[in-house]
Amino acid sequence: MMILASQIVIGAADLCAAFLFMFGLKRMSSPATAPSGIRFAGVGMIAAVLASFLYLLTVEPAARPHMLVNIGLAVTALLIGGVGAWFVGRKVAVTAMPQMVAIYNGMGGGAAGSIAAVELFGGRAQGATQLVVTLLGGLIGAVSLSGSVIAWAKLDSVIKQPLRLKGQQFANMAVMLATLAVGGVILAAALGVGGLLLPTSTWIWIFFGLALLFGVLMTLPIGGADMPVVISVYNAFTGLAVGLEGFVLQNPALMIAGMVVGAAGLLLTVIMAKAMNRSISNVLFTNFGETAKAKPGAIQGSERPEEASDAAIKMRYASSVIIVPGYGLAAAHAQQKLFEFVKLLVAAKVSVKFAIHPVAGRMPGQMDVLLAEAGVPYDMIFQLDDINDDFATTDVALIIGANDVVNPAARTDKSSPIFGMPILNADKAKQVYVIKRGQGKGYSGIVNALFYSPNCNMVYGDAQAVLVKMIEAVRGLGAAAA
Amino acid sequence: MSLDITMTGFVALYIFMLAAFAGWVVIGNVPAILHTPLMSGSNFVHGIVVVGGLFALFNASTHLEQAIGFFAVLLGAGNAAGGYAVTDRMLAMFKTSDAKPKGAHAHGHAHVHHLKKKS
Numbered sequence: 153m154m155i156l157a158s159q160i161v162i163g164a165a166d167l168c169a170a171f172l173f174m175f176g177l178k179r180m181s182s183p184a185t186a187p188s189g190i191r192f193a194g195v196g197m198i199a200a201v202l203a204s205f206l207y208l209l210t211v212e213p214a215a216r217p218h219m220l221v222n223i224g225l226a227v228t229a230l231l232i233g234g235v236g237a238w239f240v241g242r243k244v245a246v247t248a249m250p251q252m253v254a255i256y257n258g259m260g261g262g263a264a265g266s267i268a269a270v271e272l273f274g275g276r277a278q279g280a281t282q283l284v285v286t287l288l289g290g291l292i293g294a295v296s297l298s299g300s301v302i303a304w305a306k307l308d309s310v311i312k313q314p315l316r317l318k319g320q321q322f323a324n325m326a327v328m329l330a331t332l333a334v335g336g337v338i339l340a341a342a343l344g345v346g347g348l349l350l351p352t353s354t355w356i357w358i359f360f361g362l363a364l365l366f367g368v369l370m371t372l373p374i375g376g377a378d379m380p381v382v383i384s385v386y387n388a389f390t391g392l393a394v395g396l397e398g399f400v401l402q403n404p405a406l407m408i409a410g411m412v413v414g415a416a417g418l419l420l421t422v423i424m425a426k427a428m429n430r431s432i433s434n435v436l437f438t439n440f441g442e443t444a445k446a447k448p449g450a451i452q453g454s455e456r457p458e459e460a461s462d463a464a465i466k467m468r469y470a471s472s473v474i475i476v477p478g479y480g481l482a483a484a485h486a487q488q489k490l491f492e493f494v495k496l497l498v499a500a501k502v503s504v505k506f507a508i509h510p511v512a513g514r515m516p517g518q519m520d521v522l523l524a525e526a527g528v529p530y531d532m533i534f535q536l537d538d539i540n541d542d543f544a545t546t547d548v549a550l551i552i553g554a555n556d557v558v559n560p561a562a563r564t565d566k567s568s569p570i571f572g573m574p575i576l577n578a579d580k581a582k583q584v585y586v587i588k589r590g591q592g593k594g595y596s597g598i599v600n601a602l603f604y605s606p607n608c609n610m611v612y613g614d615a616q617a618v619l620v621k622m623i624e625a626v627r628g629l630g631a632a633a634a
Numbered sequence: 635m636s637l638d639i640t641m642t643g644f645v646a647l648y649i650f651m652l653a654a655f656a657g658w659v660v661i662g663n664v665p666a667i668l669h670t671p672l673m674s675g676s677n678f679v680h681g682i683v684v685v686g687g688l689f690a691l692f693n694a695s696t697h698l699e700q701a702i703g704f705f706a707v708l709l710g711a712g713n714a715a716g717g718y719a720v721t722d723r724m725l726a727m728f729k730t731s732d733a734k735p736k737g738a739h740a741h742g743h744a745h746v747h748h749l750k751k752k753s
Contacts, residue, residue, distance in 0.1 A: 233711030241719025260713035266706035415657030517669030
């Protein structure tokens, strides 16, 4: 009776969780309802976790003597993992969001991989289908774990340069094939066919070791600007791994949640790749930097610097300004100062809009979150397709720490590695100001023709310092008028 | 009567297919401005893996299984709690023009007055 009751409670809790996840994600389709969306999903999660303690009533006979220890371990792990991640997530700077998302995603992949490992070491997975799904989920989960850790290290500048070795693609392929072969050996052993040189448990260790290695090798060569794609891919991977392990454990909540996230991650990956006019495999398996050798001397003229204060005053007396933020804004932590400046412009009756490129920053939508943190209302923020026609009728386009997403070569120069990538038409504005650290090139190493065009002036310096000067200049003007 | 759910072969594939479709459609409607919270929100959702970790740990009977099960629950709990914390934080930041955060505006004005007095 107790067991039947516990099954009903677990089943109902998981069903509720699955429903609340879907409902919560649905509510995320508008900024107004989104905050309640995540709370609904949170309630579902708590219900599912609490109900899962009822699994204790139906544990395997072999595990019964260990029950108290296992409960202790479970509660300890929940507290350390949950409380630790909670506080880090609450405190971390908004500019560091991409690496936090990467690391939490990796944790999910690691958990899915670990579940697969327990099933394999315990010999619980029975039959070819279960074994194959367990191995596949374990493989994807492990790749997602190590790949996300590398992505985190890159985003957090622990690893500063993409690491590219000769023949790396060949090595990656070899490691992948070896992993699959070892998976085949484990499968054969569990089904009782084939002679083995090593005990199965050793093969399982090798399997996960190779999978982790593959995740590292696959992520190391990928450059910073491709991170939006990478993060989306690993999000999809972890979802897929969770869904597959859900099948192994016969838990529909895991299956549904995992697959929904897998599809969501895939969709975002496709959107990001499209925004760079590259295929997903192109991002993952070719090294962008190598193909991006710009021809020197193709561009006439020189970059013309301008004082921050002059640019600021010009914007103050313009009737319309469009701001194009890029990763440089996040790197300089200048979002607050930017909005302070924008408020001064708005107070002076200047029409100000923000134009966001889909791959600006290091993860999908990073610029939107950054601006939201500074207090920029979201009705001032426009996406590529909605604003691109407005540049032609705009007085000033202010580009802050963005480069490739406004490079007109993507429209005109067939030999350019970014040719065909949809860009923001900032060059069509009457006047363009570019806030930039120095005369360096963009991530892709491509010269930006926009910087040399007659309607463009450069304001050199750290974005935050430049914006402080701009604010002072406009304020000084107001005081003089009064 | 047994309430054991067994999903084998095609039933599992149907669930996967429908869930994938639902995910694609639901996420397809999310505007680009919310892509980061969406990503970390879906990140939180796959934190449900912690339930699988708990199941594995409760059924662990060797030290190795206990260690890996502990690791699974630890990571799964981190995924869920961290994913929730950052998503909730980010979503709270999105405001419209009508509902500007109070501090920001008042602060700007105070500065202007201050400067005026000086000059």
